[in-house]
Amino acid sequence: QSVLTQPPSVSGAPGQRVTISCTGSSSNIGADYGVHWYQQLPGTAPKVLIYANRVRPSGVPDRFSGSKSGTSASLTITGLQAEDEGDYYCQSYDSSLLWVFGGGTKLTVL
Amino acid sequence: EVQLVESGGGLVQPGGSLRLSCAVSGFTFSGFNMNWVRQAPGKGLEWISFIESTGRTIYYADSVKGRFTISRDNDNNSLYLRMNSLRAEDTAVYYCVRDGGLMDIWGQGTTVTVSS
Numbered sequence: 001q002s003v004l005t006q007p008p009s010v011s012g013a014p015g016q017r018v019t020i021s022c023t024g025s026s027s028n029i030g031a032d033y034g035v036h037w038y039q040q041l042p043g044t045a046p047k048v049l050i051y052a053n054r055v056r057p058s059g060v061p062d063r064f065s066g067s068k069s070g071t072s073a074s075l076t077i078t079g080l081q082a083e084d085e086g087d088y089y090c091q092s093y094d095s096s097l098l099w100v101f102g103g104g105t106k107l108t109v110l
Numbered sequence: 111e112v113q114l115v116e117s118g119g120g121l122v123q124p125g126g127s128l129r130l131s132c133a134v135s136g137f138t139f140s141g142f143n144m145n146w147v148r149q150a151p152g153k154g155l156e157w158i159s160f161i162e163s164t165g166r167t168i169y170y171a172d173s174v175k176g177r178f179t180i181s182r183d184n185d186n187n188s189l190y191l192r193m194n195s196l197r198a199e200d201t202a203v204y205y206c207v208r209d210g211g212l213m214d215i216w217g218q219g220t221t222v223t224v225s226s
Contacts, residue, residue: 002154036212038155045205045216046155052212089155091213098169099145099157099213 003028004090004102011108012080020105022073022090028100030071033093037066037075040104041086049088050075077107085109112136112215114206119220126196126224132189132206132217140164140184143209146191148202149219156202159191160209174200196224 005023012018022035029035035053038046048057050066053073063079073090090102118130130146146159159180160169168180179192189206201224208215 034212038213045218046213047216048212048214051214057214087154091155098171099160101155101157104154 002103003094003097003100004092006088006090006102006105008103009106009108011110012077013110014080014082016080017076017078018080018107019077020075020088020090020107022075022102024071024073024092024094024100026071027096028071028092028094029068029073031095035066035068035073036091037064037073038089038091039086040089041083046089080109082109112208114208114215114217116204116206116217116220119204119222121223121225122196123226124197124224127192127194128196128222130191130193130204130206130220130222134187134189134206134208137208137215139182139187144180144182144189145207145209145213146178146180146189147205147207147213147216148200149205150199150202153202161189193222196222198224200224 010018037050039049040046053068054066065076067074088105094100113135115133122128143162158171158174161180177195181190203219205219206217207213
């Protein structure tokens with residue numbers, strides 16, 4: 001059971017929009033710690049997709065966006081593409097458990 | 111080019127030990143905190159250890175506390191993870207990860223399998 005809760009899977013057709021939620025608590029996301037999102041494509045190491053809730057590193061397409069409100073955060077992907085298929089993880093800091101990840105969400109492009 | 115290259119993984123029996131290494135290049139290693147993160151087969155990511163840039167501050171996840179030891183050699187740009195009393199549930203890919211305020215650079219991982 002992960003400290004941060006994500007849906008196990010989401011799916012969408014090419015060109016559509018999907019949103020992945022990440023729900024925490026008052027000891028992590030709600031304590032105003034930043035939320036980061038990582039993309040892990042099949043057979044590869046994770047890479048940063050969004051950091052500090054909504055900031056995109058250079059090279060990440062603006063189809064990816066992040067937001068945070070209260071004890072939750074969201075990753076939204078618009079204009080879904082086949083190469084987006086993979087696993088997505090949220091991560092934050094917890095005042096007791098230190099660095100924590102969500103359980104991961106598998107994105108399937110139909 | 112920034113690179114983190116892990117090594118030292120392999121097959122080990124339950125109760126055994128292993129030492130992972132991470133060779134760093136492309137940035138000033140001594141200026142960054144570092145982490146080890148693992149991923150069990152078919153599972154999600156699990157943070158297991160942190161070491162501050164000078165090595166003076168160290169943290170562990172409860173799942174490895176007392177069994178694993180993180181260390182670093184800033185003169186040789188290397189990060190280490192000594193793993194003792196290994197269990198089947200320690201089977202995973204182990205990633206060396208730079209901490210630039212977030213886990214911003216990841217190695218390719220090294221696989222540890224604990225089995226008899």
